[in-house]
Amino acid sequence: MDIDARGPRFGAAVTTVVLATVMITGSVWLLAWQTLAFACGAAGGVGRSPYGWLFRKAVRPRLGPPTEFEAPQPPRFAQAVGLVFAVTALIGFTAGPGWLGLAATGAALAAAFLNAVFGYCLGCEMYLLMRRLTVPAG
Template structure:
């Protein structure tokens, strides 16, 4: 999500910080919530595996292979136009890291034969992603701010 173009950028670098179109994370959160909810309701592990793969691939590639970011830039920006403002990408990336961790854990639990725990974890991620997508209240982003606060105090 560090691509910068003159027509419709979704992120830009300034003073070492990366900024993102605030609509882009909500787009990804809406997809995550929808697919995970379908996976939990239908008891379909492939949906959980797919989200774990999408989030994990973005994380492991250093955000270069972010299917949500690519979709936002190539499909949605031409439809909705460039952003009016930007915000730091780090809190959203931390939230995506948390989502990736929990969906990968849910996938591992499914493969280990513990579907109840797996679907509970996937359902939790779906609810949090849905809340973030619809209200803008991103719990992972809030957690990032708290960790940053403690880091500034020298606690962590």
């Protein structure tokens, strides 16, 4: 079942704010929260993430009906990619080196920003590229 395309973009906007705050404050607890959000989205799909729930309950009822839908697999894969970066960042911030935490957080922040502002999902594009490379033509 396809999902409302506005939901992942909303989630990316919230993620952008969270990760920018992590970059400014160095808050490991906030990064841990974002890691959990990515884990929920990777395990259950973006609709099961905290930001998907917030979109569904608080934002979508105030919007008109969706006009664009997308397959759930690419955003779910993007959440898994975000999870890898967030776990890497947690390791960097807690065990060192600190630059690893900053670099991984910055990479995740850049990807979330691109999705939130321009609607360009790097993780989704990676998913589609992998599908093209692994599924035989015919």
